[in-house]
Amino acid sequence: MRNTYFRLLTTGVRLMPMLRTGEGGTGPVTIGVEEEYLLVDPVSRQVSTEADKVVASAAAALGDRVTTEITRYQIEVRTDPHTSLTDLAGQLRETRAAVAHAAAGLGLRIISSGTPVLGQHVPTPITPGPRYARSVATFRALDDEQSACACHVHVGVPDETTAVLLSNHLRPWLPALIALTANSPYWNAQDTGYASWRTVNWSRWPVAGPPPYFESHAHFRDLVDGLTRAGALIDRGGLYWDIRPSHHVPTLEVRIADAAPTVDDTVLLAGCVKALATTALAAVRRARPAPRPRPEMLRAACWRAARDGLGGDTVDPHTGRLHSARAHVARLWKAVPAALSAEEAALLDTAAARLRAQGNGAQRQRAAYRRRHHLPDVVDHLIRTATDTDAVPGPPAAG
Template sequence: MRIEGGTELSIRSGESPSSVGGGAGSAIRFGVEEEFFVVDAATREAVPAAAAVVRGAEGRLGSRVCGEITKLQLEARSEPCDTAADLYAQLVEGRVAVAEAAEAQGLRVVASGTPVLGKVIPPPITEGPRQDRGTATFRGLHDELGICAVHVHVNMPDRDRAVLISNHLRPHLPVLIALAANSPYWAERDTGYSSWRTVTWQRWPVAGPPPYFSSAEQYDAFVGTLLDAGALVDRGTIFWDIRLSAHQPTLEVRVADMPTTAEESAALAALVRALVVVAGQAVDGGDPGPVVAAELMRLAYWRAARDGLGGHGVDVHSGQLRPAGELADELLRLAEPVLADLGELDLVADWRRRLATDGDGATRQRRAAEQRGRLTDVVDHLVAHTSPR
């Protein structure tokens, strides 16, 4: 398993998934949804051709591939997994399948939080009754809906426990934004931000960090308020960065930009699952989670989105500005005992070291542009590292 630059992580190409990432990994199953942009192979512009790619990949992936809200995007997802090694194998399978389906159509797929090139404002919205209700509800917000994220689902059938675990995860969200920052470009220009996707997403009425809840009953009551107010099309449009899944017995963490490589998605998911385990231990000990002011969370989100991992972030517990790398290292130390028990510490630690050496995804995108001053080179960089072939 390799991240760009050639350094191997702890899951190596050709290694049996059952031989790594074992241990107690079966304690909580997890899975990932990855979103991709479809781009023209010649112009490198994002194009509304996702349906053709989905059709081409369905023979191999079946229901694990589908369209998205815009015609520029598609989604590939894993089945529930016990280990990060199993997850990685499924992510590789999904990426290879959609990449090959795209190539058969003279297209490519890229993993990035935002498209680099193309006329994507407003994006072409997929047709359907639900999409039409969304357009009627959210109106101009759909104009900037061409964004891609990675969603991590962790099995959590006890909804009351899931809500309290969400309270514990909530302060970690800005650090996860910085670790996965991979969307510096928008409308064919450099935004100056590392995660522009995070910035655009905050405009929605139900987005960003979830409120602090004391129970599933309180969660459900507030969702009912949102539905009554017309802020949701349905429960599937609860876009908080942590939410109880509307269809699965899972807690879904959806804060991160779409990572460029499958290795990064697997490592991020392993970290999220470990943080869920740590939070669950605290909840089982009677701790309902720290209360962090929404205003401070908003500030920390903005700084993480602007600086990514290479600048500074806001410590949501103290309010102090600190190097983002320090905050990331503290988060990894919190998860370290669980990652070690799961056999996945090397995977996450190697990812962190590679981020320190090569930079976050946004930094790597900008480096690709700087070599010749061409945004087409950024797309080529993304294409080359999206599919691990």
């Protein structure tokens, strides 16, 4: 997946707030978001390969903030950096509306789901381009099931050293963020039994899953260099860790989440990441050590969160004990409000109340299916919620 988040050469002014983040121990945390959508036919409800045409149409409104992805089913969009969650939410709504309008012009629709529900083809049709061709040549069948979509949150940092230290502080929260954002229960027209199948799918890559604990910036650089020499990476953009420092812009990228069904869900994720990063940056400035759960336990906790989402137990990565996933996420809520403005905290309170009432994306997808035990109803639900903040499934469509 390409890390094309910010247009470094053409938007230097926009990047300035990010460059200030954390300098001198002060400055607001800036965040930006990458979202990935799947293109679907509203009649067959199967994924469509016309993503390049939709991108070309949407570019009239969005410019280079919209682009193709590795498969011809996918569309990627990105926001500008923001210090305000309210402003971020507004731009996300405008962006989704522009892409949905472009898709509708071709008789198609967008959905925001971690995986396709119907119409998955193996191998997937790969978008032409030298980097994607190199990926297929290197990773072979791993690219055959690449039509998985994520939601990435970028946090502005002053330098890569800070990004590496911030990664250490954020990694213990990965299981909670997986449970919160799980939105990929279906794959290849079947229920996988997982809340986030995308998480499991990505874990097969040679450099994926929870990042290591980095002893220093030099440790990070040496490890990346070694993985590149070993052929496990084709370039820095192929670091598929759940958290990674960007290789060309001053951000730390939190890549753990499935594509979010609604804008409200994306804002909830972004707000949680912003709050956790704000707290962690303060700890970094004070040279406080990061928690260091055992990597085996952290990986197991992420797997358990991907399997059960909010509906079961998860593993405490620090102790290895099982406890309620909702209790684990509740610890996350406690860490959030103090690091946000009153307006942002109120915005997240509303989104969190909806989450408690309706469940995460995976639970909503399964609720849509249970109404008639009809998978096309899941796609119809995802079409409605992609541009509508009301995540309650409406009347099922015919067919």
